[in-house]
Amino acid sequence: MLGAEPLIREHYIKTGLVKLVFNPVLSHGDRSYQSHQAAECAGEQERFWAFHDLLFENQDSLFAGDIQATLKQLATEASLDTAGFAACLDEQRYLDLIVSQDEVRQQHGIRGQPVFDINGELFFGAQSFEVFQTVIEAQLGQTSGQ
Amino acid sequence: MRRNLAFVLMLLTALAPACGGAAGSELAEPVRAAIIFVTPSPTAQLTATPEATSTNAPVATATPVVLTEATDLPAAPPPLTATPEPTPTATPEPDWLNTVGRTDDNLVYLGNPDAPVTLIDYSDFL
Numbered sequence: 134m135l136g137a138e139p140l141i142r143e144h145y146i147k148t149g150l151v152k153l154v155f156n157p158v159l160s161h162g163d164r165s166y167q168s169h170q171a172a173e174c175a176g177e178q179e180r181f182w183a184f185h186d187l188l189f190e191n192q193d194s195l196f197a198g199d200i201q202a203t204l205k206q207l208a209t210e211a212s213l214d215t216a217g218f219a220a221c222l223d224e225q226r227y228l229d230l231i232v233s234q235d236e237v238r239q240q241h242g243i244r245g246q247p248v249f250d251i252n253g254e255l256f257f258g259a260q261s262f263e264v265f266q267t268v269i270e271a272q273l274g275q276t277s278g279q
Numbered sequence: 280m281r282r283n284l285a286f287v288l289m290l291l292t293a294l295a296p297a298c299g300g301a302a303g304s305e306l307a308e309p310v311r312a313a314i315i316f317v318t319p320s321p322t323a324q325l326t327a328t329p330e331a332t333s334t335n336a337p338v339a340t341a342t343p344v345v346l347t348e349a350t351d352l353p354a355a356p357p358p359l360t361a362t363p364e365p366t367p368t369a370t371p372e373p374d375w376l377n378t379v380g381r382t383d384d385n386l387v388y389l390g391n392p393d394a395p396v397t398l399i400d401y402s403d404f405l
Contacts, residue, residue: 134400141398142376142389149375149391151398156386158403168404173387181379181387188404195405234386243401250399269396276395 134247135189137262145269155185158246159235164200167222169231171204174221178213187211 138153145151157169168188175184187207188195194203201222208218221227249256249265252272256264375390382388386399 134402138400145396146390146394147376149373150394151396152388152390152392152394154382154386154388154397154399156399156401158401160403161405164405165403172404176379176387179379182389185404192405230385234384237384238401246401246403248401250397250401252396265398269398272396 134249134259135186136259137265140262141265141269144266150273151269156238157231157234158238158248159231160246164195166228166231167200167204168195170225170227171208171218171222173227173230174218175208175211175213177221178217180211180213184208184211184213 141151141153146153157165157172159165159169172181172184172188175181184207187210191203191207194207204222205215205219208215243250243255245257247259249260251265251268254268254272256268373391378390378392380388380392
């Protein structure tokens with residue numbers, strides 16, 4: 134996502150009002166497989182979200198060149214344990230996990246990306262923070278009224 | 280000195296009738312004698328030398344008076360030591376921006392696991 138995500142974190146996740154869940158979408162073949170596995174490998178070092186942000190910030194670099202070399206380079210920039218990260222990625226340790234998660238997404242009828250599910254309400258395509266804010270506030274109003 | 284005075288007075292008393300007899304009955308009232316005892320002045324006692332006090336004489340010694348607290352008195356007020364008020368311990372806010380976990384579907388999440396709103400981001404990094 135990125136885009137509106139920093140503001141969502143600041144206003145709603147930080148305050149405990151929103152839980153953000155990341156569901157991988159494998160829409161670009163092997164580059165997607167490698168990238169999502171790389172995020173899981175960073176998660177082994179408790180850096181999933183930091184590496185998640187780094188991947189979005191370096192999105193353009195993921196489209197060209199040796200994807201594994203690029204990912205390992207980003208792991209170095211993120212100060213990860215590069216040997217552990219490389220071993221995880223070389224082993225394709227999380228391939229089954231990300232494939233199964235993507236299959237569940239498809240079973241839910243979610244096509245394309247990005248797609249946002251806010252308490253069951255779906256939004257397709259990138260959204261501004263104001264859109265998220267409006268929907269989240271409406272959801273919070275409903276939950277507080279219950 | 281006291282004896283002399285008494286003697287003079289007695290003499291006067293004894294001679295008075297004789298005088299009256301000699302003078303006739305012109306005296307309307309008999310002369311009355313008075314014995315005056317001279318009592319020592321208080322200053323005489325005060326000038327007594329310390330030697331007059333015998334060491335064997337009982338000496339009044341001051342008995343120290345111990346003031347004890349009466350049992351039927353109301354209890355003494357508590358000491359003025361300020362009892363520290365229990366400091367309210369502020370519960371630290373959870374650091375939701377560093378709270379990471381996995382959902383039942385094994386998806387990674389960030390934030391309060393019991394948050395009232397769940398935002399699922401279906402995205403590719405590319």
